[in-house]
Amino acid sequence: MSFVVDQIRRIDSQLDRLQLSGLPSSVESYSASALAEGSHDTAESSRIENLQSLIKSLSTTSSARYPLSSPSRIEDILQQASLFTSDASYEHDLEWLLVSKATVQVYGAILNTILESTIPLSDDLYYWDDILGSYRYTALYSIQTSPSRIWEWGKDVYTDVRKRGHGRGLKGFREDGGEGIRQGWRQFYGLVREVVREKNLVDVRRRIVGPVALIRGEVKAKQAGLRRVRTMNANALGVLLGEGLGNESMHGEGLASPANKYATHDEHPHRWKGSIARSIALMEAVLVKVSDPELSVDKFDAAIAEMTDEDPYYELYSTDGEQTVSSPKPMEAAGRLRKLLQTLLPEYQTTSSALVREHGKPSRLIRYWLPVAVALISSTTVLRIIVNRKAEILTWIRELGTTIIDFWSNWVVEPTKRVIGTIRHDESSEVSIMSKRSLEGDRASLERMVVDFAVDNPEGARPLNESEIASIRAAVKEGDLTPVLKAYERDLAHPFTGTVRGNLIRALLIQIQKTKVDVEVAMGGIDALLKSQELVFGFVGLTPGVLVTVAVWRWLSSTLGSRRGSARGRKHGQMVRELRNIDRILSNSRPTEFGELYYKDQGLLLCEVHVLRQTAEQVLPAQLYREFLEEVQDLVDIRTGVQRQLKVVERMRWAYAKWF
Structure with a gap:
């Protein structure tokens, strides 16, 4: 179980309390009006039962093993609901509750996707650190990537040849040669020699620097690109946690309809709808901006604020609960959720995967092509020895x-x-x-x-x-x-x-x-x-x-x-490393005027805590792990301030020293 699951269950429990405390009055009024008319619409009753069943299927308690629904399942449920504007208050509230449950699941899916895309980047950064930390590893990396560099160099040469040959490739020169095939080959190779000579002249400075320095510069560029991706993802996580449904469930009355605990259900009865609408707008803005390769890390928060300010969903209700604009329809909100699932989330995954392929560590084929080639070449000799003896x-x-x-x-x-x-x-x-x-x-x-x-x-x-x-x-x-x-x-x-x-x-x-x-x-x-x-x-x-x-x-x-013992030792070492990273993030952070972490540092902290929690689940005994989760909850609660979070880290260090 991860931090995201805890967040989703907490928000879902808020919605369940809302359903128990706010909606029964609507049920009673709806049933009373139906009895007063002396008849009950079977179609409406069937639709209400269908909506209730779909709401239950989106609840985190419907599956203890898989509390988070997949994006395809959320889409199917929204499609099955067939949402439309209804005059019946109870049916309308059920539609909004279904949209709210779907929003919570989408919120969890986005958090989980960004988290899973961010955590592996640390391994790639450690890989580049190893490459930069040793000239032997740098030389090995140069040998491993030499085929791809030769291939790229050949593609550049061939592209220049085609440009100078007015779009004709090797086949074009062979067919257009004035004296036949020989003349075509002569023209083609002449252009190739000319392009190679010019490239050699252009690369004189690079050859002066040296091949090892060039490789190290390339590695540093990849490392910087990975750090940018990691920081952007961490910033996105922090914004979603600090401004989204997670913040609504942790501060004040959360998603509850009343503005305060002494208010009646008639005062601001739809405040929770505003929270859901704001979260939909925020998730859309985050996915759009985090996938923008031109956006710098420093301008991410400002870009999110600018995009949400222009969204009517985000300013649906004022801070005191008063409605400022017309309420959106459940069908419209469901449409924006489907857009998130069908377009924005896949686009983020595609962009993130492309950036990781570009800046991350090479694939296994590139890293191990040399030993594989040696094994294939020597396989005939090995087979001959085996057959003869x-x-x-x-x-x-x-x-x-x-x-x-x-x-x-x-x-x-x-x-x-x-x-x-x-x-x-x-x-x-x-x-x-x-x-x-x-x-x-x-x-x-x-x-x-x-x-x-x-x-x-x-x-x-x-x-x-x-x-x-x-x-x-x-x-x-x-x-x-x-x-x-x-x-x-x-x-x-x-x-x-x-x-x-x-x-x-x-x-x-x-x-x-x-x-x-x-x-x-x-x-x-x-x-x-x-x-x-x-x-x-x-x-x-x-x-x-x-x-x-x-x-x-x-x-x-x-x-x-x-190697169970060595694997356990590696897990202990990983826990120590994660605790060190957490302490480093908190110590190097610049708190806000309220003593809290900025969104970027909050996202980085969440990534490290997520890995620490998963590792501790495999190492600590069950009873001790439950106590450890209490420390984790205190650690990720940004409302306590950086100083108290550092004290939590210190307490974890001495309380679980045996396991670290």
Whole structure:
């Protein structure tokens, strides 16, 4: 929703209040007269219903999504109304109300058209600033526009040749040659050489200046032309807002019929008709003068005042509400509205487009003809390379796809499955470096080996009883191998004898088994530690695949244009730039004696505020945006004065610093 829509809805609500407060008395009088006559004209009733339906279709509340009607739709509604002078007061008021609704829509269409024609000019001015700010860009612009300059130079040469050849072109010289085609060509090229030589003599000064300086002069001329168009459009916007229906709805009683709130409906009952008539005359004058290429910016306001002073519609009612001239008919007002829509508004659009084409930045064809030409020239070479290496390219694409799929499966999907299995205590996913029953079996074997050794080699003459054997088993579980170590120490004193006749080898093998059990106990501790950190190891295994995937995704997103973050940053930067432009307009303006902006500065301010508002709608949250609109309304209210508007800008700067 834009500032224009707000203006139109505000004015339309004034008309709706007028319809509710002023017209019912007419309805009652009309119905009473019909009942007194004892009959009701069906045709008149049908016409009244038709007018009411058309009025409703022109209301801004009829379509919340598209509150502004198109010019063609407004024309169709005015055509369907078949307005004519009527003696019935209620029917006459309905016709005027229909014309008023149509005028509001036309007013919105003109404001919107001028606004949309003015806002893009800032981008063109920034483009020319970039061209002037760098000699490299100036040289590039010279190369880009060289074909068009050569074409214009050739047209000038050919035009001069035709003038000197008495209107004969190339075909004329070929047919009129005295000695045939050769003589005709000789005459033609002789004139061409003469014209080129004269042009070279005329352009001596320009060649002395230099090509870069000539290009910069051309760019400055285009920039000045764009600034003039932008200023004229801004002045037109300011006049329409300051003198048109927007001013009527914002000041005093607006479009209300009574001159003051204590007046009856019989006092100045048609003041709103004067407001509508003045707005029609003003819109016509603005469209005529803003499309005049000969009119200077400084004389725009005076030209508008001169044209409206001569228009009877503009002085229909005096400032105190008294009628000064005969009231226009609804049919006449509708005719002038159709003229605005059919002639003046299209003429403005055509003139504005022509000026933008003349002074705006070059078209895409001119700016990009060089890379396009290079691409077309090299396309055959590229196609030849592709055809000759088709098999290699297909193999490379296939292998690339296989690599991507394997990477995704082995380094992302499988580690993710293992992490999920660890979280769910899946036994198949547990980290383990030894079998579960290995330690128990080796420890039981060691216990049996030590007990058997002790039974076979008791210290005394008597065999071991059950309590002693149980004690040895308990000692072995604690890691005590005393019976084996005593025999080992005894046999180690005489190794050869102990090996042949003793138990040295047996004791040594039992100690090896003990060492194996100790190693397994240590490995069991490490295994328990790994199991306690199994989830950490799972995420460590998943991290490389995830990091590579995220990095590739971000690279692809930035490369393929999905730059949501950078786009948001550009919007923030645009908001800062628009706020800076608004502050600059208010600071550099010369207020009137009442402390208000002139129409030109008001129009420029409206353009910047419109862009700021549209950008803020995409950046700010909904609740914050509604508060932001209150600041915007205070900012565009010229009645508060420049100083208060500057305070609003300062408040917006610190209140929305996070979003700027």
